[in-house]
Amino acid sequence: MKLMNAKGVRDFPPEEKIIRQKVVDTLRETFEEFGFNPLETPEIERFETLSSKYAGGDEILKEIFKLKDQGGRKLGLRYDLTIPLARFIGMNPNLKMPFKRYEIGRVYRDGPIKLGRYREFWQCDVDTVGSKSMLADAEILAIADRGFKKLGLKTVIKINNRKILDGILLSTGVKENKWIDAILSIDKLEKQGKNEVKKELEQKKIASTSKIFKLIQKKENNKKTLDNLKSFISNDIGKEGIAEMEELLKLLKSFKVSVDFDPSLARGLAYYTGPVYEVFLEKSEIKSSIAAGGRYDEMVGKFVGKEDAYPATGISFGLEVITDALSSKEKKKSVVDVYVIPIKTTSESIKIAQKLRNSGIKIDMDISGRGISKNLNYANALDIPYVIFVGEKELKQKKVKLRDMKTGKEQLLSINNLVKKLKK
Amino acid sequence: MKLMNAKGVRDFPPEEKIIRQKVVDTLRETFEEFGFNPLETPEIERFETLSSKYAGGDEILKEIFKLKDQGGRKLGLRYDLTIPLARFIGMNPNLKMPFKRYEIGRVYRDGPIKLGRYREFWQCDVDTVGSKSMLADAEILAIADRGFKKLGLKTVIKINNRKILDGILLSTGVKENKWIDAILSIDKLEKQGKNEVKKELEQKKIASTSKIFKLIQKKENNKKTLDNLKSFISNDIGKEGIAEMEELLKLLKSFKVSVDFDPSLARGLAYYTGPVYEVFLEKSEIKSSIAAGGRYDEMVGKFVGKEDAYPATGISFGLEVITDALSSKEKKKSVVDVYVIPIKTTSESIKIAQKLRNSGIKIDMDISGRGISKNLNYANALDIPYVIFVGEKELKQKKVKLRDMKTGKEQLLSINNLVKKLKK
Known part of the structure; x- marks a missing residue:
């Protein structure tokens, strides 16, 4: 028998596990300092739960590891920590709201393997369910800020609001049924560049691309970016988004957290409804985000079958990429003193x-x-x-x-x- | 869609997860105080690895959760942390010996559900690979003693040695090819009582049962139990077991760890070769062991294909049962101060x-x-x-x-x- 790992999964020898634990411990400590309590959900879920239409969608469905128990029940390994959270909330209707929980654990995706993409990886999620307040979003961003500072990483927190993007699209004449299509294309701006995104938008029959690009452009600072948008957007949804952004920025000042308002930030998931955020490393080889999230006021309610009952916001930290950012300088071979x-x-x-x-x-x-x-x-x-x-x-x-x-x-x-x- | 968990797996709401984390943190701290480093192995293994003939054996084979990836590879969810350790050692021949590692993580068994038996549960394992010294066993027992003291649990540590059991069987005329059969029956003594075990031994055509029972009986204290055995056992294997026991008891005195030598203690796994140990709660409703292990000098070597290269000893703590023992008195609903x-x-x-x-x-x-x-x-x-x-x-x-x-x-x-x- 040849000894080897299953494809796409890894061992972490002590020198790597020590630093992974340091990251997990630091994040846990930060989550708890903000009053979030730990929750543990199983890694095995019913296949029906994972494939619900309000869950991760077609792309992820393909990547679910499927299994059956001896009773022939259809099961799957979880691919994120949000669906288990939604299921837990639905099964526990008497939970005190807001429910502030964190969960740190493994998730699985049976997808193609590339550098930095594995089939088994860890997510560290912190979410508030049951509050529409921008204070909930401000807390999430303050956690990100504090967690990375504790880890000694210099970061830039980019934020936007889906309602602002909706307002931009509405003001440029894009029809409502195309908004999410357009937003998912705009999400690729950083990676694929303006020309590719323009092409994709045109393929999706979204015309006013140059006007869109003008509006999603960042100005010198947050205030000027906001002023610019204010002068162009007069529809209700856009104005609501701008008001949320102003409130959020004000709260973040009290938390002493600096953020970078970027109206081109979109996030690649359909379920976001308000603020969205991504955290990047300052001056680093690592260009992808190291934590990301946003407000999803409808997903849990739809999943649970009680529309509007569970507004929610949260962020997910990527253990692998954070560890990569730290490990070059901080690798220890042993815990021994x-x-x-x-x-x-x-x-x-x-x-x-x-x-x-x-x-x-x-x-x-x-x-x-x-x-x-x-x-x-x-x-x-x-x-x-x-x-x-x-x-x-x-x-x-x-x-x-x-x-x-x-x-x-x-x-x-x-x-x-x-x-x-x-x-x- | 009805929201429910997959059969045999559970959610741990904050009031339960807080105490689970406390147990895990305390054990981790103890393991590290004894110089053990963390290792993380994946929960998905190749089916071939899990079903190796030196692995868990037929009983466990039936209970492996099987799955395939999109490439059609046969995989399974791990059912313990020992097989992944053996595989890791085989794949990393340059590890410094002794290799002292701990691993805390989930394991899976697709078996029948009963009170206290689930399909997904956590093990906390600490093992030393690459040393035949009784000092390695003494450290493992000192960890168990210290870990439970930190958790505020009063325990009794029972120890025995497979070589002593072999010696008893040899001295009572049982043939070597029946030893493991006899030991696996003796293992049921606590649960099923003397009469049942006697019947089972007779069915297995092991005659001298009353002589066996006389020898595996505990005397007033460790010294008298040892003296009793010494006066009956003159074969080499038994004498070797007694010598190991004497050395281990001496070392444990330096560690200030009290143990209870019980020659009827057998442990239900075929691969043990030397000291075996089980930890029980003092005066508790919980009668099953809360941690158990022993020396397995041949298993890793056979698994890896280098016979005798990897003597090993270790213990596994059962997170679920330890949490049960604590939770009545220590449940907290929130971490918030x-x-x-x-x-x-x-x-x-x-x-x-x-x-x-x-x-x-x-x-x-x-x-x-x-x-x-x-x-x-x-x-x-x-x-x-x-x-x-x-x-x-x-x-x-x-x-x-x-x-x-x-x-x-x-x-x-x-x-x-x-x-x-x-x-x-």
Whole structure:
């Protein structure tokens, strides 16, 4: 038997998993600081749920991993965390609203494999269900801002509003039944460029493209972009979108979060109804968004069968791409703080290791009875920062010898002083 | 469409997920304090891997969730974390040994549903690969002891050694080709009682049952149990098992871990080769083990095709049963520390909430503009311990009003004093 992974899925050895966990822990902490509670939904859903017409749509339907249980029931692996959220809400009508939850977990898409595209990946989602307030959107953006700051990543948060896009299209004479088609084409602007999008719009029989491009163009700053739109858009939907944008920008000022209003930002999902947002890295090789979301006031209600009952907004963080952005500089091979080398002192070394653990220090210890140089090689290979030697000579003085693996410096220390030094 | 879960899988609402996360976080912390690093393997494996003859065996084979990708490849959902570990080791021959890893994740079994048996559940596994030393086993048991102490659970750790069982069977005249059959019957002693096991052993044509029962009986303490066995067992395999047990007990003394040597403990998996262990709750309704494992020196090597290359030992913690043991006393409905109620002070309230978050305090805030009594009801329903009111009157004094939701007591405090009080 040849040992190999299934196609499109991966192992994460410690040096990669450590950084993935750091990202997940940081996001979790941020979500909780904003009062979001954890929810866990299963990875297996009924196929009927995943393929509901209000769910992910045809493109995603093709990519569902299908399975059956022994009872012959049709099942599938979830492809996002939003459909399970909608199902959970429908099954729990007595939930207190607004329901603010986060979920971090794996999702699956049986699609083509490319660089950076896998069949099993993690999403970190945070959503507020049951509030139409722009304050809910402002919180989501403040989470993105805070989460990335904690991770040490410099980002640009782009925002727009689907109602503004609708207003632009209405004001340029595009018929309502073509709005979503047009918006899904505009979504490709960043990737495919103006000419390609123009061609696509014309194929879709949307004429006034140059007028559209003029309106979705960004001006020098958020205020000027808004002023420009205000002078052209007089329809209700567009004005509503502009008012939401003004309120959102005002709230974000209180949160001290800077955003970049970009009327060309569209987002590639049909279900968005209000603010939409995408987060990009500043000056990075990584050009795709590292978190994205928006307001979807109708999706959950339609899914659940109670129209308008569940306005919602949320964002999804892409664990893989965030980890890629961090890993070049922050890769660690081991969580271990100190490696203990007993020199014929197993029992005493165990006791010392246990004492250090009681101070929360992460301790590995030679269990193989190797010689000193092999042990040092091992600690080196795993990038463990400190080694302590526990010999009988040292024990007589109630001390151990600490070696800083970077500098090679050694120091004789009591256990208490060792703890003090390591906890600094 | 009726909204429902797939059969045998569950949602975990916040009040259940919070406690599940607490268990996972505590175990993770403990694993890392012992120098184990995280590994993540995929939940989808090639069917060929899962059904290898050195893997879980026939019983489990029936319960694999099978699926195919669009390329028609045969796949399955993993049913444990040990096979993925063995595959990972086989695919990474340059790993530094001993390889100490933990993995926490979901596994799947498409079996019958009963109380406490689901088709999707979590395992928390910690294993050392590449060491024959009893010190590796002692570490695993010290982790179990420490992890459960941190969780506030009183436990009994039972240990035995497969070589001792082999020695007992050899000394009572059972032929070697019947040993594993006999051991798998003895494993049922606790659940089915002596008479049933006796019957089963006789059906398997194992005669000397009364002699076996005499030997696997526990005496008053570990030393007497060992002495009893020593006086009866003179074969090499049994003597080796006894020597390992003596060494392990000595090491555990250095770790200050108490265990209960029980020669009837067998564990229901064929692949164990040395020490085996199960952890039970002291004085609890829950009678099944809450963590279990043992030494399996041959399995990985056979799986990988390098016999004897990968001695290993490890334990698996059952997240579901541990959570059940804790949840009656520790259920929390929300992670939130403080709920902020703005009284026409949205912008100022946001700023205060952000300041509190900067101190790591978990803050929820009214985003719906509800009245005070509705807001208090909401905070009450979610068991949030504190509420603060932010009114213009308070703001003029640069203070906020803190309400202790348990006692109903209210207090006017500056933000700095509020942080001090909450961080206590």
